[in-house]
Amino acid sequence: MISIDEMKQLLAQSDPASVIAFVESFQPFDLANCVEKLDPAEQLQLLGLLPPDISAEIVEYLEPVLQYRILNQLEEKQTSLVLNEMSSDVVADMMLAIHRNQAEKLLALLPEDYRRKLQTLMTFPEHTAGSLATIDYIAARSMWTIERTLQHIRKIGHEAEITSYVYVTGNKGELVGVVSLKNIILAEPKTLLSDIVSGDVISVPASMEQEEAAELLSRYDLVALPVIDAKNRLIGVITVDDLIDVIHEEATEDIQKLGGSQPLTGTYFKSSVFHFYRKRIIWLLILFVAETYTGTVLRHYEDTLSEVIALSFFIPLLIGTGGNTGTQTVSTLVRALAVGEVQFRDIFRVIRKEVTTGLMTGATISLIAYIRALILGVESNIGLVVGVTALAIVIWASFVAAVLPLILHKLKADPAVISGPFITTLVDGTGLIIYFTIAKILLGL
Amino acid sequence: MISIDEMKQLLAQSDPASVIAFVESFQPFDLANCVEKLDPAEQLQLLGLLPPDISAEIVEYLEPVLQYRILNQLEEKQTSLVLNEMSSDVVADMMLAIHRNQAEKLLALLPEDYRRKLQTLMTFPEHTAGSLATIDYIAARSMWTIERTLQHIRKIGHEAEITSYVYVTGNKGELVGVVSLKNIILAEPKTLLSDIVSGDVISVPASMEQEEAAELLSRYDLVALPVIDAKNRLIGVITVDDLIDVIHEEATEDIQKLGGSQPLTGTYFKSSVFHFYRKRIIWLLILFVAETYTGTVLRHYEDTLSEVIALSFFIPLLIGTGGNTGTQTVSTLVRALAVGEVQFRDIFRVIRKEVTTGLMTGATISLIAYIRALILGVESNIGLVVGVTALAIVIWASFVAAVLPLILHKLKADPAVISGPFITTLVDGTGLIIYFTIAKILLGL
Numbered sequence: 001m002i003s004i005d006e007m008k009q010l011l012a013q014s015d016p017a018s019v020i021a022f023v024e025s026f027q028p029f030d031l032a033n034c035v036e037k038l039d040p041a042e043q044l045q046l047l048g049l050l051p052p053d054i055s056a057e058i059v060e061y062l063e064p065v066l067q068y069r070i071l072n073q074l075e076e077k078q079t080s081l082v083l084n085e086m087s088s089d090v091v092a093d094m095m096l097a098i099h100r101n102q103a104e105k106l107l108a109l110l111p112e113d114y115r116r117k118l119q120t121l122m123t124f125p126e127h128t129a130g131s132l133a134t135i136d137y138i139a140a141r142s143m144w145t146i147e148r149t150l151q152h153i154r155k156i157g158h159e160a161e162i163t164s165y166v167y168v169t170g171n172k173g174e175l176v177g178v179v180s181l182k183n184i185i186l187a188e189p190k191t192l193l194s195d196i197v198s199g200d201v202i203s204v205p206a207s208m209e210q211e212e213a214a215e216l217l218s219r220y221d222l223v224a225l226p227v228i229d230a231k232n233r234l235i236g237v238i239t240v241d242d243l244i245d246v247i248h249e250e251a252t253e254d255i256q257k258l259g260g261s262q263p264l265t266g267t268y269f270k271s272s273v274f275h276f277y278r279k280r281i282i283w284l285l286i287l288f289v290a291e292t293y294t295g296t297v298l299r300h301y302e303d304t305l306s307e308v309i310a311l312s313f314f315i316p317l318l319i320g321t322g323g324n325t326g327t328q329t330v331s332t333l334v335r336a337l338a339v340g341e342v343q344f345r346d347i348f349r350v351i352r353k354e355v356t357t358g359l360m361t362g363a364t365i366s367l368i369a370y371i372r373a374l375i376l377g378v379e380s381n382i383g384l385v386v387g388v389t390a391l392a393i394v395i396w397a398s399f400v401a402a403v404l405p406l407i408l409h410k411l412k413a414d415p416a417v418i419s420g421p422f423i424t425t426l427v428d429g430t431g432l433i434i435y436f437t438i439a440k441i442l443l444g445l
Numbered sequence: 446m447i448s449i450d451e452m453k454q455l456l457a458q459s460d461p462a463s464v465i466a467f468v469e470s471f472q473p474f475d476l477a478n479c480v481e482k483l484d485p486a487e488q489l490q491l492l493g494l495l496p497p498d499i500s501a502e503i504v505e506y507l508e509p510v511l512q513y514r515i516l517n518q519l520e521e522k523q524t525s526l527v528l529n530e531m532s533s534d535v536v537a538d539m540m541l542a543i544h545r546n547q548a549e550k551l552l553a554l555l556p557e558d559y560r561r562k563l564q565t566l567m568t569f570p571e572h573t574a575g576s577l578a579t580i581d582y583i584a585a586r587s588m589w590t591i592e593r594t595l596q597h598i599r600k601i602g603h604e605a606e607i608t609s610y611v612y613v614t615g616n617k618g619e620l621v622g623v624v625s626l627k628n629i630i631l632a633e634p635k636t637l638l639s640d641i642v643s644g645d646v647i648s649v650p651a652s653m654e655q656e657e658a659a660e661l662l663s664r665y666d667l668v669a670l671p672v673i674d675a676k677n678r679l680i681g682v683i684t685v686d687d688l689i690d691v692i693h694e695e696a697t698e699d700i701q702k703l704g705g706s707q708p709l710t711g712t713y714f715k716s717s718v719f720h721f722y723r724k725r726i727i728w729l730l731i732l733f734v735a736e737t738y739t740g741t742v743l744r745h746y747e748d749t750l751s752e753v754i755a756l757s758f759f760i761p762l763l764i765g766t767g768g769n770t771g772t773q774t775v776s777t778l779v780r781a782l783a784v785g786e787v788q789f790r791d792i793f794r795v796i797r798k799e800v801t802t803g804l805m806t807g808a809t810i811s812l813i814a815y816i817r818a819l820i821l822g823v824e825s826n827i828g829l830v831v832g833v834t835a836l837a838i839v840i841w842a843s844f845v846a847a848v849l850p851l852i853l854h855k856l857k858a859d860p861a862v863i864s865g866p867f868i869t870t871l872v873d874g875t876g877l878i879i880y881f882t883i884a885k886i887l888l889g890l
Contacts, residue, residue, distance in 0.1 A: 025645060029665050153630055163627035164609035164668075181626040182608035185598055200470060218693065220474050221686035223609075223668055240685050241666035247689065248663065251696035252780050255703060259776025259865060260769055268781040269794070276802040280773050284806055285813065287769050292817050294761035299821065305754060312750060312757050316739035316873050319761055323768070324705055324732050324866040328725050331704025335697050336713040349714070357721040361729055368730065372737050376744065420704060420865040421769040428761050 002026055002034045011042050016049045023050060032061030040069070047082070048074050056085035064097035071106060080109040087161050088114075089134040089242065092121040121236060129213040130206030132243070133227040133236025136161035142168050142176045142194040146187045153184075162224055162237050168197045173233040175226055177201045203228045206235055213238060214246040215340070254338055258331055260287070260421030287421055293429040294319075301436040304445050310378045311439055314369075314386050319431040321365060322393040323424030329354050329401035330423045337409050344410040351402050358398025359391075366391040385439045392438065393431045400426060447471055447479045456487050461494045468495060477506030485514070492527070493519050501530035509542035516551060525554040532606050533559075534579040534687065537566040566681060574658040575651030577688070578672040578681025581606035587613045587621045587639040591632045598629075607669055607682050613642045618678040620671055622646045648673045651680055658683060659691040660785070699783055703776055705732070705866030732866055738874040739764075746881045749890050755823045756884055759814075759831050764876040766810060767838040768869030774799050774846035775868045782854050789855040796847050803843025811836040830884045837883065838876045845871060 010019045023031060023046075035043055035058055047055045047070055059067050059082060067090075071079050083091060083106060095103040095118070107115050117135045124130025138160045140149045149166060157163070166184065168176045177197035187196055203226040204213050217225055217240065225238040253263040262279040264271045298305065298315075305312055333350065336342040342350060369390040373383030405418045439445065455464045468476060468491075480488055480503055492500045492515055504512050504527060512535075516524050528536065528551060540548040540563070552560050562580045569575025583605045585594045594611060602608070611629065613621045622642035632641055648671040649658050662670055662685065670683040698708040707724040709716045743750065743760075750757055778795065781787040787795060814835040818828030850863045884890065 027645070027647065027665050150630060153627070157627050157631055160627070163625050180608050181630065182598070182602050182605070185595060185626065185630070186602055200472065202472070218686070218689050220472050221684075223685055239666075240668055240689075241663070244663050244685075244689065244692065247692055247696075248784060251692075251699075252784065254696075255700055255776050255780045258700060258703065259772050259774075261773040261777065264777070268777070268786040269791075269798075273798055273801045273805070276798065277805045280770075280802065281806050281809055284766065284769055284773070284810060288762070288766055288810055288813060289817075291762045291765045292821075294765070295758040295817075295821055298758045298761075302754060305757060306751075309747060309751055312760075313740040313743045315757075315760055316743075316764055316877070317733070317736045320736045320739070320870060320873055321729065321733055323869060324729055325725075327704050327864075327866050328706040328729070331700050332706065332709070332713070335700045339693060339697065341713040346714075353714075353718055353721065356718045357725065360718070360722045361726050364726055365729060365733055368733060372734075372740075376737075376740055419772075421772050424768065424869065425765060428765055432761065 002030055004034055004037050007034055007038065007046075008042060011038075011045055019046065019049060020051070023054065028054070028057035029061050031058045035062065036066070043070055044073050048078055052078065052081035053085045056082045060086055060090045064094040067094045068098045068102060068106075072102070076109065079106070083109055084111075084114070085159075087134050088118060088121060088136050088236070089132055089238075092118055092131075095122055124206055127210050128206060129204045129208040129210060129225070129227050129238060130235065132210055132213070132238045132246070133206070134161055134239060135236045137167055137224075137226075137237040138162065138165075139167045139169055139234065140179075140193055142170055142192070142197060144193050145189065146184055146191045146193070146196075147189040149184060149193060150189075153181075162239060165224060166193075167226055167234055167237065168193050169234055172231075175201065175203055175228050175232055175234045178226070201226065203234075204238075205230070210243075210246045211250050214243045214250065217243045218247070250338075254334065258334055258419050260284075260419040283419070283421065287425045291425050291428060294432055297429055297432045297436075301432075304436055304440060307445060308382065308439070308443065310382055311385070311435075313376065313378070314373070314389075315432070315435070317369070318386065318389050318393055318435055319428045321390060322397040322427035322431045323420075325358060325361065325394045326397040326401040326423035326427050327420035329358075329398055330405060330418055330420060333402065333405045334418060337405060342406070344406050347403070347406045350406060351399065354398045354402035355395060358395045362391040362394030362398075365394055381443060385435075385442050388442065389431075389435045389438050392434050393427065396430065396434060397423070397427045400430075447475055449479055449482050452479055452491075453483070453487065456483075456490055464491065464494060465496070468499065473499070473502035474506050476503045480507065481511070485518075488515055489518055493523055497523065497526035498530045501527045505531055505535045509539040512539045513543045513547060513551075517547070521554065524551070528554055529556075529559070530604075532579050533563055533566060533581050533681070534577055537563055537576075540567055569651055572655050573651060574649045574653040574655060574670070574672050574683060575680065577655055577658070577683045577691070578651070579606055579684060580681045582612055582669075582671075582682040583607065583610075584612045584614055584679060585624075585638055587615055587637070587642060589638050590634065591629055591636045591638070591641075592634040594629060594638060595634075598626075607684060610669060611638075612671055612679055612682065613638050614679055617676075620646065620648055620673050620677055620679045623671070646671065648679075649683075650675070655688075655691045656695050659688045659695065662688045663692070695783075699779065703779055703864050705729075705864040728864070728866065732870045736870050736873060739877055742874055742877045742881075746877075749881060749885065752890060753827065753884070753888065755827055756830070756880075758821065758823070759818070759834075760877070760880070762814070763831065763834050763838055763880055764873045766835060767842040767872035767876040768865075770803065770806065770839045771842040771846040771868035771872050772865035774803075774843055775850060775863055775865060778847065778850045779863060782850060787851070789851050792848070792851050795851060796844065799843045799847035800840060803840045807836040807839030807843075810839055826888060830880075830887050833887065834876075834880045834883050837879050838872065841875065841879060842868070842872045845875075 010022055140152055164181055166179050170176045177199040178201045179197050183196055202220055206227050213225055223240045227235045229235050256263040260283050264279055366387045370383045370387035373386045401423050408418055455467055585597055609626055611624050615621045622644040623646045624642050628641055647665055651672050658670055668685045672680045674680050701708040705728050709724055811832045815828050815832035818831045846868050853863055
């Protein structure tokens with residue numbers, strides 16, 4: 001960790017050389033964390049005196065609003081240099097987060113060509129492949145020789161963010177393929193790029209959902225993903241670190257959905273209590289209303305309950321076990337669907353697997369339930385009812401939790417619907433019916 | 446998708462050229478899926494006639510046992526070529542998955558130097574950084590000139606898997622830093638590597654947990670992670686695709702744990718029903734036994750229940766809502782802890798946030814609960830009991846679900862303990878006590 005106090009002291013001494021020397025031993029990510037904790041004046045002082053490429057790397061990790069505040073208050077020359085060094089996808093995100101007029105002012109500091117490309121990036125909706133693309137890649141024409149390509153790399157290479165590959169385009173800017181820097185080094189100077197280009201490059205349309213792009217990247221073990229427009233023209237390239245962020249975000253969303261709430265849009269502390277409320281109350285209310293069905297069921301069996309009050313002792317236990325079984329099954333399956341291990345066409349294999357497992361866990365639980373009922377001192381025939389119900393509810397929960405995620409996946413419905421609390425609620429009402437039906441039969445009520 | 450039938454037909458025609466032409470338009474991952482569906486004889490025919498580098502790329506995606514079967518049955522010359530082209534981390538995994546004698550036989554086909562390095566890789570336990578490392582990287586000495594480094598790259602570069610960076614080592618093999626291929630191209634031929642090496646490279650010890658390595662990679666936006674031994678000597682390099690697999694695995698494990706089961710060790714269909722049973726029954730039983738406590742509570746309030754049987758109608762509704770609230774909170778927090786958004790020292794901020802949210806959702810639910818009770822036709826004072834209990838249980842569940850994950854995280858206990866079903870079970874028993882206490886007070890029983 002970087003000592004904030006040491007940083008503050010060095011800044012107070014106003015000795016640029018020692019500040020730069022201090023900064024050089026740390027990573028941009030950690031420096032950004034440190035910058036967040038400095039006073040606004042110190043932030044400007046630090047980012048104003050560092051070389052623009054280092055300032056740019058640090059600023060990239062800050063929140064858009066802070067990025068803008070700093071860039072807006074630095075001297076114009078430094079602002080322009082830092083802005084030029086920043087990743088174009090980060091700059092586009094910042095521009096979209098600030099007011100249009102503020103963005104215009106900053107954009108005016110950039111060369112026209114770069115500005116135009118940035119403005120294209122800014123047109124892609126959030127969560128699409130296009131919104132993640134950077135334009136700081138190296139492109140070359142397929143008719144160029146290796147020699148000419150190397151000259152080009154030497155000329156523009158120091159500004160590129162994507163440094164392992166050269167993207168090869170045809171006459172109309174269409175993506176022809178990709179050549180690794182390694183293969184450029186291995187090739188003879190007179191070779192044409194078209195001779196060594198690897199043509200089966202995987203590219204994605206700008207409109208593709210970012211999670212789909214992330215899935216392609218993981219499946220094919222790629223380190224960068226070129227983004228094309230409808231005419232196959234290269235628009236930009238997505239780097240692996242942006243897709244790793246997407247993978248993390250998707251997992252966080254899946255976990256929050258499985259927990260029975262709509263996903264938060266920000267991180268934990270950056271989301272307000274009201275945001276928490278809004279994301280949670282909807283499902284809580286839906287499930288609450290659905291759960292009131294249990295009241296109707298119990299009221300229906302009021303006479304049975306009054307007759308054998310001991311039956312009520314086991315209600316939470318039995319429906320709780322059903323809910324637990326359902327939650328286990330649903331979380332395993334929803335994840336397996338998300339990573340593509342299971343498809344709808346596997347539905348019968350899934351049912352067989354889950355119900356067989358339910359039969360085994362149910363039988364185990366059933367035995368313990370029977371013993372527990374006897375220990376609690378209820379009559380042995382009530383113990384029998386509890387044991388048989390435990391088995392039936394576990395199997396029922398396994399079946400429901402196996403089938404519903406697959407069907408909703410097939411219907412392309414929001415997977416958020418199938419959460420642990422959802423299955424628990426569903427099993428609660430139906431489980432009570434199973435319980436009282438078995439009780440009436442076995443106790444002859 | 447690749448047509449299996451077309452592949453089978455082409456193989457039946459025994460025309461190597463047309464098979465190779467057909468294969469070239471597909472990705473290794475998809476070809477591997479196709480190979481899995483061929484007959485054993487066709488598998489051998491296909492992988493025997495393809496160029497060794499393409500066969501190697503395909504074989505890398507197969508399961509270790511199938512990898513071995515194929516490598517063992519190909520002609521020895523082809524086996525040796527394919528084995529040499531395969532990623533060293535994949536080869537090490539395969540060697541560890543097969544019998545020692547089988548591994549010895551295959552290892553004998555490799556050059557001695559490579560074999561020794563592979564044997565080192567094979568010593569690292571599963572789930573450590575060392576077990577993910579590949580030795581197919583390019584290393585250079587810090588005293589080399591750019592010219593000499595380029596010669597070296599031209600000599601060994603075509604075998605390297607890591608192609609964007611050159612790892613620079615000192616006299617004793619210790620890791621000095623890293624230079625990108627781009628910077629090598631940009632530098633003058635006579636420059637020494639020591640002059641352009643970036644010294645603040647992030648490396649990890651071979652014994653580091655793989656998830657920690659994955660976290661470093663995401664945090665610092667890296668594309669490869671060098672692995673060192675206790676003496677700072679470079680052992681290998683982890684590529685980003687292996688760490689993306691780790692990120693996926695960790696998320697899958699977290700989801701399964703939050704769902705109340707121990708994580709499966711394999712994918713969905715590759716895990717047996719008995720494996721499912723073993724991973725699920727432990728928590729089901731623990732929770733079942735814990736949940737029997739609800740029976741004890743209900744038995745304790747048997748007189749109250751007999752007196753006002755209508756109270757039992759709301760038991761599943763009230764404890765269900767508590768469980769839903771707890772599950773929402775716990776899933777959000779466990780994920781926030783996993784990705785490092787929340788720490789133990791934030792405990793009071795977390796409690797304030799969760800309890801305030803609980804107050805708001807609880808008040809909403811409470812109102813609906815009161816109305817629902819009136820609609821169900823119970824007396825209005827029972828409606829009041831239900832409304833007040835709903836509020837109390839939601840706040841209680843928010844508090845418990847906020848505190849427990851943080852405490853267990855602090856104690857470095859297995860986070861699997863805090864699952865949705867766990868919180869649900871905990872809230873069930875305590876929720877009943879809250880319910881009957883409020884009922885006794887408000888109804889004057």
